[in-house]
Amino acid sequence: MIEKINGRGAIIGSLFIALILAIIPLPLVADAFRPDWVLVCVFYWTIALPHRSNVGVAFVVGFILDILLGSTLGVRALxxxxxxxxxxxxxxxxxxxxxxxxxxxxxxxTGLAKIVVFWAEYLVQDIQLPAGYFYPVITTSVAWPWIFLLLRKLRRQWKIS
Incomplete structure (x- = not known):
């Protein structure tokens, strides 16, 4: 039987995996449809454990994602x-x-986050809206049930509270 483990470690571990999935190289065709793994992970942990995963965690993870993606600092954090x-x-x-x-x-x-990211990037860099910019909204919605079930199973199995 798996003993009760520290919830902080599980949250950090799942966010680390989400960050890896966010930067792993994909073919151009598939990259346009990449789900927003980090946002989904933050969303789940904020629903499941709002006292452990909150706005501060989201800001730090968003800032790390900005660094990993090489984009304007603070855009995804916001x-x-x-x-x-x-x-x-x-x-x-x-x-x-x-x-x-x-x-x-x-x-x-996810759509709101994409709009905020585009708006902030547009103010700083004067970019144009790509044709497939909102495709991840669809794939993230489709991926949510499986991600939700996986993270809930891990949370219950490891008795994270």
């Missing part, structure tokens, strides 16, 4: 902080949604 704040203030409602309803909310939050 987007993830906004999403984490919205999720943290509504976590009791979101817990009562079905997985499919949560997938729609995850899609909406």
């Amino acid at each position: 987007a993830m902080s906004i999403v984490a704040y919205i999720v943290a203030t509504n976590f009791t409602r979101l817990r009562n949604f079905s997985v499919w309803q949560q997938a729609l909310v995850v899609g909406g939050m």
